[in-house]
Amino acid sequence: MLRSFLLLFLLIFAFGITKSNAQNEKLRAQLAEIAKDAKGIVGVSILNLETRDTLSLNGHAHLPMQSVMKFSIAITVLHEIDKGNFKLDQLIHVSKSDYYDTYSPLKDKNPVTGVDISIRELLSYMVSLSDNIACDVLIKTLGGIDKVNDYIHSLGVKNIAFKATEFQMAQAWPVQYTNWAEVTDLTHLLDISFKPNFLSPASHDYLWKIMQETSTGPKQIKGLLPAGTIVYHKTGRSGTSEKGITAATNDIGIITLPNGKHLAIAIFVSDTPVDLPVRESVIARIAKAAFDDAVK
Secondary structure: HHHHHHHHHHHHHHHHOOOOHHHHHHHHHHHHHHHHHHHOOOEEEEOOOOOEEEEEEEEOOOOOOOOHHHHHHHHHHHHHHHHOOOOOOOOEEEEEHHHHOOOOOOHOOOOOOOOEEEEHHHHHHHHHHHOOHHHHHHHHOOOOOHHHHHHHHHOOOOOOOOOOHHHOOOOOOHHHOOOOOOHHHHHHHHHHHHHOOOHHHHHHHHHHHHOOOOOOOOOOOOOOOOOOOEEEEEEEEEEEOOOEEEEEEEEEEEEEOOOOOEEEEEEEEEOOOOOOHHHHHHHHHHHHHHHHHHOO
């Protein structure tokens, strides 16, 4: 009897035949089925911050970030503030020379002469509204995009690259692919940065305040979740090429579960010919499947 029990235990250990693994495989199959609708590359990474359960799909593909990179830029700016190099309420002059033809609520509000604006407000514009002018001004304030690349790599998040500003990405279609990430490293970065001692209390609180206030992509990660679910997230979206291919429709963030636990999730829909409603539906259904699995 004991020998049979030990043999069964060894088989379970060797082949991973556990209830947990079976559930994971069922969820992975469900996500893969949803992903087929994108007709492109769908990268998914899920990490329960408390239980440490993980699951990924195309987790190590190098996929273009687009505005998801603004989360890392915000972290870098806040780190520099904590070091004493800047102040959150320090004023930065945004001049007309910083303007170009791009999505920017900041420019729309101050179209003629530019504006003096605090780093606090620039961060809010960049993260919550995904403002491209605010993004490039903050990159310039830091001293260049390499500052972001070096800092994020110093955290042990290596499978990610920051090479181009928003302005540079707007100049030629291939440039956006130089700013890439593996979705598994993005959930790792979310995990690191959500820890309360990662930044100073003031910087930590402000980061997650503007992440919760993100107004872009309401039909993506948040789209099918129960009303009132707290989600901290950052979206990213490219244009569509002359051949009808959209390089990036992305969303990363942290979902607060009903039991108080947290699900870090990164979903990238890349190089796809399908329209925006389908791309957003893929993200929303993947997020809902992950949510439902986590609350079982």
